[in-house]
Amino acid sequence: MTSADGLFARAVDVMPGGNTRTTVFVAPHPPYARRGEGPYVIDSTGHRTIDCNNNYTALIHGHADREILQAATAAAAQGTAFGLPTGYEVEMAEVLRARTGLQQWRFCNSGTEAVMMMVRGARAHTGRDLIVRFDGSYHGTYDGVVSAQAAGVPGGVARDVLVLPQNDIDAFGDAMARYGHRVAAVLLDLMPNRAGLTPVSGDFVAAARRLASDCGALLTIDEVITFRLGVGGLHHQYGVTPDLVSLGKVIGGGYPVGAVGGRAEVLKSFSPLDDGSVAWGGTFSANPVTMAAGMAALRRFDACEVAELNARGDELRRRLSATGLAVNGRGSLLRLLVEDVQRTWWRLYEAGVLAGTNGLLALSTAMSDGDIEQIEQGVVRACAGR
Ligand SMILES: Cc1ncc(COP(=O)(O)O)c(C=O)c1O
Structure with missing residues (x-):
């Protein structure tokens, strides 16, 4: 070796x-x-x-968990990826609905993609461009959620993103009073890892829900890391109902995954049954191996x-x-x-x-x-x- x-x-x-x-x-x-x-x-x-x-x-469940491996290999033995939807993704969406209470789901291959599609869905639903996010929170590597000063990120991105201090209700309230009519989504991580894994205060979360609703914006909660802290994610413990959530990590049972869930009325933006739907691709999105492994992991959690x-x-x-x-x-x-x-x-x-x-x-x-x-x-x- x-x-x-x-x-x-x-x-x-x-x-x-x-x-x-x-x-x-x-x-x-x-x-x-x-x-x-x-x-x-x-x-x-x-x-x-x-x-x-x-x-x-x-x-x-750690590495090479026997049940997860069995579920993944059984799925893989029937084919690892199809140019058709499968029953696995339907079942996974049902599992996530049962755990979170959120009505509808779509899948992708990473938390980054989930956040990107969540933001796009919010913009499509509201017809607005501005995203509010909080300083120090990490939401993956999509242009719209990294520092606008980062190398390789187009300068124009900053125009549509407002970065506010964590946990500062006054600054948040002032910003929403000024720009709220332009805000598509408030993007919140309830316990941001990069900001020191300090849980956001209950008052701040309640303010986020109220200010987003008052301004006609969506409350979008990034639970890519925090989903493991509750059966339906950390937002249940705050008693808040988001319009959309992004998931990833644990729901893939160790395989690449991302997901967006939320109100059916909002997820409608992605529906090919509706005119002007937002395209959602991904050659390997909702692949059966990930879905089967993820369900095996969640069943035991x-x-x-x-x-x-x-x-x-x-x-x-x-x-x-x-x-x-x-x-x-x-x-x-x-x-x-x-x-x-x-x-x-x-x-x-x-x-x-x-x-x-x-x-x-x-x-x-x-x-x-x-x-x-x-x-x-x-x-x-x-x-x-x-
Ligand atoms: C809160 C949060 N959102 C999004 C992401 C991006 O997920 P991924 O690394 O699967 O793209 C991460 C990754 O650590 C994360 O912690």
Whole structure:
């Protein structure tokens, strides 16, 4: 087996930076994964870590889960992709409706695509262009939701996006009083990871619902990460009903996925049965393997499992905080607030814990109590003397 450095030398020759996802880069270069096994990842040097990254929160049951693999292989054995819709996507839409109460669904291959189509659907439905989003929230890599100053993003994008401070009801109210008549969608993440995994306040969410409705705009909630925190997503726990939501990650059972759900009246913008519908393509959208794997993952993530995993996360956060560490998050998602995240990432890795490059820890149902204890010890050791 090639060492990580050997792989990196080959990789930089054929890929910019030596990999495909800037989001997984750590200097001098990240280790290369060889395989996953339940809660563990083994890299190309044979080093084993407990996986608290879980592909940036997407793997709710760890790696190579037997039931998910069986569901995926059974679907694949009948054909992996068709130029026709299948019963799998119908069943998945029914599952998501039952979990969220949201009437209609469409599928794509990533959270980025889901947010992009959600925004486009909101613009089509309202006949307006302006999107309100909040500073520091990450919604994927679509032009309209990244910094307008970012290289490669056309300057014109800034004209149709208003970026407001997180959790500031007054600034939000003022902006809506001024621009509300032009706003198509308020785009909200209830616990933005890049902004430190701090849950948004209930008052702010209530204000978002009220201000959007008062201005004739849609409330669009990005639950790509937070869906794992409740059977129907985190918005249920806030008691808010969005017009549209974007999902991804856990609903694909470890395979590429994205979804947009919401009121039928709004989703009508995508319906080919209506004139002037918004085109929604994707050669591999709603592919049977993803749908089957996702349903197998969600079947084993019912109210009891969700509550149990969240309780384990809350307990781990409590224990880590008791050692003096600053830890944000909620339920099965934790975020270590440390100054030198890169150094901490490597120290965690050496201590046997694979985290997100920003200090994110995501638990999976594959972890035993012993694994959670080892995570705690690894984090404490890695952060000692910080
Ligand atoms: C809240 C949120 N929205 C959207 C995305 C984009 O999803 P994807 O990476 O599947 O494109 C992410 C990815 O981490 C996310 O955290």
